[in-house]
Amino acid sequence: MDDHEDDAYAKLVRRMNSPRVVIDNHACEHATVIQVDTCNRKDTVLDVVQVITDRNLVITKAYMSSDGGWFMNVFHVTDDHGNKIRDEGIFNCIEKALETDANMVMSRGTMLASKEHTLIELTGTDRPGLLSEVCAVLTDLRCNVIDAEIWAHNARAAAIIHITEQSTGTAIEDPRQLSLVKELLHNVLKGHGDFRIPTVSISSPGEIHIGRRLHQMMFAARDFERPDREDDNSVRPRVTVSDCPDRDYTVITARSLDRPKLLFDTVCNLTDMEYRVFHGAFITNKGEATQEYYIRHADGLPISSEAERQRVMECIEAAIERRASEGLELELFTEDHFGLLSDITRILRENGLCPKRAEISTKNGKAEHNFIVTDVSGNPVDPKTIHMIRQQIGQTALQDNPAVIN
Known part of the structure; x- marks a missing residue:
């Protein structure tokens, strides 16, 4: 049987064994x-967790089990206010996603690279002022940032940015202009004396899942390699990798502070590292989370070397930390205009603030930007600094929240 016949048979099996989703609002208080x-x-666990997470549901418990060709999973979920879920449309979305071929799950976390926008992916070494420099280059090239998400972790940075040509409001089509954008952004990311090679790519029209793609980009940039810092007193996840010889599994246990999308981030990285989850549990209690996974490699074998165990530990730790930036949350709500993002990031830089994560969004002439920031040393932001920034941006446009782990 060739690959085409194998694929056709797999689709037939899925149609004959359509997914069953049962929702119970009475079993748990x-x-x-x-x-x-x-x-x-292959990606069943990730597909299900991705759909639940992208609907902004909070997973408080999860139990996963796969024996043979059948997958069973139980999730305890709430909305972001801790209430039970009443919207049946959410459950219909889960069923539809499971009926779709792997890697093709469309959900709220999926970004379309359309002909109306140009999609740019960047990775490089993080440093103070990097985001400001990137935004300044795009503004100088008459490129307007429509949407973007930026992560920084372990001295690496990754960004997915939607831009348009300022004069037309559509995607950039001139090959020379695209080449210039890539060249200048590469120069900014290259920095001074950095041995790591940055990446700048412009994607073709299609679809990507933003969170999953950012994980892949950070993994490719090797952000799991932690810089040596004697003054690093951050609270780090506790990850162990051990053998389960009687069942030929490798067991991964992770304990960390709980936060939104934690389960997705861990399962996403296991999947992208070519491991399959056969059994697992995710339990939260009083702001802490415990995760346990029984896995095998794609070839069906457990982890066999100490070097691979160490790498898995580092990669799971990085997956947990990437979205867990500690800092001050700044939310900007204002009228959008060309060059606004360049102005905002310049003001942050000039006041000694470093964005650790950012979500940029513009729609119908409005800008909604979210930044997680620290000072240049990674320490909490001085309230006087926020007062100065407010004077420059506007008292009502900027809101700040206390230190968060988001």
Whole structure:
């Protein structure tokens, strides 16, 4: 049987064994219980967790089990206010996603690279002022940032940016202009004396999942390699990798502070590292989370070397930390105009603030930008600094929240 016949047979099996999603708002006092039974395939666990996470549901508990060709999973979920879920449209979305081929799940976390926008992906070494320099280059090239998400972790940075040509409001089509954009952004990312090679790519029209793609980009940039810092007193996840010889599994256990999208981030990285989750549990209690996974490599074998165990530990730790930036959350709500993002990031830089994460969004002439910031040393922001920034940006346009782990 060739690959085409194998694929056709797999699709037939999925149609014959359509997913079953059971929603129960009575079994648990504090959460909605979602039970998912479906035909197992490579990315089943990630597909289900991705859809739940992208609907902004908070997973408080999860139990995963796969024996043979069948996958069973139970989730305890709430909305972001801790209430049970009443919207049946969310559950229909889960069923539809499971009926779709792997890697093709469309959800709220999916960004379309359309002909109306140019999609740029960047990775490089993080440093103070980097985001400001990137935004300044795009503004000088008459490029307008429509949407963007930026992560920084372990001295690496990754960004996915949607831009348009300022004069036309559409995607950049001139090959010479695209080449110039890539060249100048590469020069900015290259820095001074950095041995790591930055990447700048412009994607073709298609679809990507932003969170998953950023994880892949940070992994490729090797952000799991932690810089040597004697003064690093941050609270780090505790990850262990051990053997389960009687069942030929490798067992991964991770304990960390709980936060939104934590389960997705861990499962996403296991999947992208070519491991399959056969059994697992995710439990939260009083702001802490415990995760346990029984995995095998794509070839069906458990982890066999100490070097691979160490790498898995480092990569899971990085996956947990990437979205867990400690700092001050700044939210900007204002009228959008060309060059606004360049102005905002310049003001942050001039006041000694470093964005650790950023979500940039513009729609219908409005700008909604979210930054997680620290000072240049990674320390909490001085309230006087925020007062000065407000004077420059506007008292009502900028809101700040206390130190967060988001």
